Amino acid sequence: MGFEKYDDEKLVKTTKGLKTVLIALGIIWIALLAFYVGTLLYSVEKGNFQFATAVPFIVGPVTLLPVFLNYKNFKKEIERRGLK
Numbered sequence: 001m002g003f004e005k006y007d008d009e010k011l012v013k014t015t016k017g018l019k020t021v022l023i024a025l026g027i028i029w030i031a032l033l034a035f036y037v038g039t040l041l042y043s044v045e046k047g048n049f050q051f052a053t054a055v056p057f058i059v060g061p062v063t064l065l066p067v068f069l070n071y072k073n074f075k076k077e078i079e080r081r082g083l084k
Helices: 008-046 051-058 060-081
Strands: none
Touching: 008 051, 008 060, 051 060
C-alpha cells in the first residue's frame, strides 16, 4: 500500500492517530444513535414516523469503514516490521 514512505516513528504515530479518529467517530456515532432512538420513540408515539429518517443511521457505520480499513493495514505493517 505504499508504506515505504513511512519510517517506523511516523508509522506508529499515524496508526495512533487513526485509532483516535476511529474511536472519536465511533463515540459520536453512538451518541447520535442514542439521540435518534429517543426521537424515533417520540415519533412512533405521535404517529408521524417516516422510514427515510432512519437511513443515515442505518448506513452510518459504513462511513467508518475506510478509516477502519486503513487502521487495519497500518497495524499489519507495524506487525510486519516487528515494531510491537
